[in-house]
Amino acid sequence: MDGQRIHEWESRCVEEQPPACIAACPVHLDVRAMLGCARTGDWRGALATLVRAVPFPGIVGRICDAPCEGACRRAEAGGAVRIRALERAALEFGGPRPPPVVGKSLRKVRIAVVGAGLGGLAAAVDLARKGCAVTVFEAAERPLGRLYALGEAALPAQAIDADLAALASLGIDLRCRTPVDAAGLGELAAAFDGVYLGVGAATSGWPNLDRDGEGRIAVDPLTFATSHPKIFAGGSLRRGGAPYSPVASLHDGRYAALSLDRMVQGASLTAHREHQEPFATGLYTDVSGYLPAAPVAPAEPGGGYAADEARAEAERCFPCRCVECVKVCEYLAAHKSYPKRYVREIYNNDCIVLGNHKSNRLSNACSLCGLCEAVCPERLNMGEICLEARRSMVDKGKMPPSYHDFALRDMAFSTGDAFFLARHQPGMAASAAAFFPGCQLSASSPERVEAVYAHLRGALPGGVGLMLGCCGAPAHWSGRSGLFRETCDALAAAWEELGRPRLIAACPTCRRMLETGLPAARVETLWTTLAEVGVPARAAAGVRVAIHDPCAARDDRATQRAVRRLLTQAGASVVEIDAPERTTCCGFGGLASFVDPGLADRTVDRRIARNDADYVTYCAMCRDNFARRGKRAVHVVDLLFGGEGDAAGRPDPGFSRRQENRARLKSRLLRNVWEEPVPETATEPELILSPEVAAALERRLILHEDVRAAIRHAEASGEKIVDARTGRCIAGHRPVAVTYWVEYARQGEAFVVYRAYSHRMRVAKEAPE
Amino acid sequence: MTTETAEPALICGKCGCALETGKVEVEYLGNRFPVELPRCPSCGLVFVPEDLALGKMLDVEQALEDK
Numbered sequence A: 001m002d003g004q005r006i007h008e009w010e011s012r013c014v015e016e017q018p019p020a021c022i023a024a025c026p027v028h029l030d031v032r033a034m035l036g037c038a039r040t041g042d043w044r045g046a047l048a049t050l051v052r053a054v055p056f057p058g059i060v061g062r063i064c065d066a067p068c069e070g071a072c073r074r075a076e077a078g079g080a081v082r083i084r085a086l087e088r089a090a091l092e093f094g095g096p097r098p099p100p101v102v103g104k105s106l107r108k109v110r111i112a113v114v115g116a117g118l119g120g121l122a123a124a125v126d127l128a129r130k131g132c133a134v135t136v137f138e139a140a141e142r143p144l145g146r147l148y149a150l151g152e153a154a155l156p157a158q159a160i161d162a163d164l165a166a167l168a169s170l171g172i173d174l175r176c177r178t179p180v181d182a183a184g185l186g187e188l189a190a191a192f193d194g195v196y197l198g199v200g201a202a203t204s205g206w207p208n209l210d211r212d213g214e215g216r217i218a219v220d221p222l223t224f225a226t227s228h229p230k231i232f233a234g235g236s237l238r239r240g241g242a243p244y245s246p247v248a249s250l251h252d253g254r255y256a257a258l259s260l261d262r263m264v265q266g267a268s269l270t271a272h273r274e275h276q277e278p279f280a281t282g283l284y285t286d287v288s289g290y291l292p293a294a295p296v297a298p299a300e301p302g303g304g305y306a307a308d309e310a311r312a313e314a315e316r317c318f319p320c321r322c323v324e325c326v327k328v329c330e331y332l333a334a335h336k337s338y339p340k341r342y343v344r345e346i347y348n349n350d351c352i353v354l355g356n357h358k359s360n361r362l363s364n365a366c367s368l369c370g371l372c373e374a375v376c377p378e379r380l381n382m383g384e385i386c387l388e389a390r391r392s393m394v395d396k397g398k399m400p401p402s403y404h405d406f407a408l409r410d411m412a413f414s415t416g417d418a419f420f421l422a423r424h425q426p427g428m429a430a431s432a433a434a435f436f437p438g439c440q441l442s443a444s445s446p447e448r449v450e451a452v453y454a455h456l457r458g459a460l461p462g463g464v465g466l467m468l469g470c471c472g473a474p475a476h477w478s479g480r481s482g483l484f485r486e487t488c489d490a491l492a493a494a495w496e497e498l499g500r501p502r503l504i505a506a507c508p509t510c511r512r513m514l515e516t517g518l519p520a521a522r523v524e525t526l527w528t529t530l531a532e533v534g535v536p537a538r539a540a541a542g543v544r545v546a547i548h549d550p551c552a553a554r555d556d557r558a559t560q561r562a563v564r565r566l567l568t569q570a571g572a573s574v575v576e577i578d579a580p581e582r583t584t585c586c587g588f589g590g591l592a593s594f595v596d597p598g599l600a601d602r603t604v605d606r607r608i609a610r611n612d613a614d615y616v617t618y619c620a621m622c623r624d625n626f627a628r629r630g631k632r633a634v635h636v637v638d639l640l641f642g643g644e645g646d647a648a649g650r651p652d653p654g655f656s657r658r659q660e661n662r663a664r665l666k667s668r669l670l671r672n673v674w675e676e677p678v679p680e681t682a683t684e685p686e687l688i689l690s691p692e693v694a695a696a697l698e699r700r701l702i703l704h705e706d707v708r709a710a711i712r713h714a715e716a717s718g719e720k721i722v723d724a725r726t727g728r729c730i731a732g733h734r735p736v737a738v739t740y741w742v743e744y745a746r747q748g749e750a751f752v753v754y755r756a757y758s759h760r761m762r763v764a765k766e767a768p769e
Numbered sequence B: 001m002t003t004e005t006a007e008p009a010l011i012c013g014k015c016g017c018a019l020e021t022g023k024v025e026v027e028y029l030g031n032r033f034p035v036e037l038p039r040c041p042s043c044g045l046v047f048v049p050e051d052l053a054l055g056k057m058l059d060v061e062q063a064l065e066d067k
């Protein structure tokens, strides 16, 4: 796979972007994680998250100007989460503060900090944590003088004392009553490895540093560098008259410390600092589904939250995530992550040369239905990635043979002589149009195909030819580009032979495949054609159905409208399940059901639970999958061309009947429409199967014809095993790549089948020793 | 891979001999393993029981497909 494209796909998924609160916080406290702990009552975890980002939680939890709350998306549903009050709660209920972790540094780096305000101390803390020896010079008699001056009501002195005490273990050398003047700053810069200048707004002087246009010390807003290579500066001195923001000072101190550390290490000052400033996040969050809830007010007015109040407030955090696609797709949910991770996983899986390919199923269980793209704010389509991965697996010979073998053999049946047919309308030498019913409608409703073809012959001028075959979708979906090409070429040849008629496809997948594979052909759907030429009147009078658009018709507005119009004209009352562009796959798409049958079943089950009415759809596989899972469902042709009988109660024909129906359709058409003598094809020997055995065969992807072949082989060659206790025979037969075992007994001319199973492993028939 | 001893009731339809457990080779995707399976001592016809085919054999097939 192409690494460049992978990167492009990966970067489109916004799920890993931070929520608005984190992006807006000047020190990017992981608010979502903190509240995640808080809502479960894990206050220790909440506190640990808090102190990782905020060295002064007691102070910040009371007086932070809380830009996070200004950005919080809960504001759209009742009011912003009271994040600051929850910080205070974390400190109150979180037990003893975890002590700061000090890293080891190889060389003793000495840093001077001028000014013991929040910014200076934040820089000192971060550098001390990195193992630097830090000396803080403060002119006043104690640090954080500005905060003590706020008064007990706003910020109790005890809270400040506690924050300072918690940092004692860092061994910062704090020298109060030690003013630093311009000359002193020069000396510090010479004596120390680096200096942070955080002296507040009022101070002037420092002639050795350049000024900006407004007379303030010129400070690079990204790196906090001044004109002196060893001196970095921040805090109020660079903000001029802006209102004091404690957390802005923390921001400056923290990121200036990062620069100082990089400076002494000789690393780039500017690299990877994109999201340092508060920013507007790209994380998409749909909040429309949340009921409004007002913020929890503490029982004690002006006081902090009690623990249960704090928990209740934390529960108001959504938390913000995107996962729009994961919410609607069983496959994406089943793999427990989201597309950004999946793309990487699929790519890594593709790159493995030796070793286990753990993510083969991840690339192959997606039904390529495009719903993710329809709901994604960035229009990311996992199906494209999965298809690309499948092609790569096939090219490298790494596609597990068991995934698609059965579906591809079924396709070969439809492209082969048993089903393939391309004819002009009888009595015509040309075809203005050709009907392409597709292999699955022919497999599911062969009589309706005959009826539709008869109707089209009567309704359209210029001759309506017929093309029976498979559009190649299984080849395309399974990543077999070569086989898909061959299939299209064969169809194209037949289409040329018919004189390039416009193609009328009954199946939306066929329509898409034909458009891709036969780009020169004009392809339309049966439904837009019928909407023009009309259908038998009021065939569906009084029927009430909920309409399911097949995923392949997701973007085909014209067909969606035509189907609705036809049904209404026929007298049916049609209700919507969902917006057509948000329809889901029935599990057959992308051959997903062959790779993860349980997942495909869950996909169908979720869909059929959406509406109690019988479903109507215009894909035979959707119809049959709904029926298979117990939902009453009809195909549009059942309503427009149906005869008597309960079409919605018709069971899924199953794989064996599908093939038989196709073959029978071909011979019936040849006999009845073209009046050719076609010999009855014998399906010998006759099998007798209990419903349980038949269901097991279906689940195990064993066709009745596979069973017949095994029995024929055993009976003809005598190669079989006899169970002396029951008198039954066991046949083993390996036509190509699968060995089938069948336990059976003769009953007259027929055979009772008791069980059948298969394996792909080849067993050598050993000669006796 | 091994399997339980063959059920004595299984008889080769061609030779009439009771199947006996013996060593045979199985192969998948170019990998070969010896296994013990019921087979005809006379003509070598081998039987793979259902639990083996749908159990261990399937597991090994899938593991090899992911190699």
Ligand code: SF4
Pocket (backbone or CB within 6 Å): A012, A013, A014, A015, A284, A322, A323, A324, A325, A326, A338, A339, A340, A375, A376, A377, A378, A379, A380
């Ligand atoms: S919808 Fe899915 S793929 Fe798109 S950004 Fe959101 S999580 Fe990522």
Ligand code: SF4
Pocket (backbone or CB within 6 Å): A019, A020, A021, A022, A031, A032, A035, A071, A072, A073, A074, A081, A083, A316, A317, A318, A319, A320
């Ligand atoms: S709802 Fe939660 S995650 Fe979203 S912005 Fe508000 S606090 Fe942050």
Ligand code: SF4
Pocket (backbone or CB within 6 Å): A329, A330, A331, A332, A365, A366, A367, A368, A369, A370, A371, A372, A373, A381, A382, A383, A585
């Ligand atoms: S199954 Fe459909 S919605 Fe889910 S990832 Fe695949 S293409 Fe997207």
Ligand SMILES: [Zn+2]
Pocket (backbone or CB within 6 Å): B012, B013, B014, B015, B016, B017, B040, B041, B042, B043, B044, B045
């Ligand atoms: Zn024998």
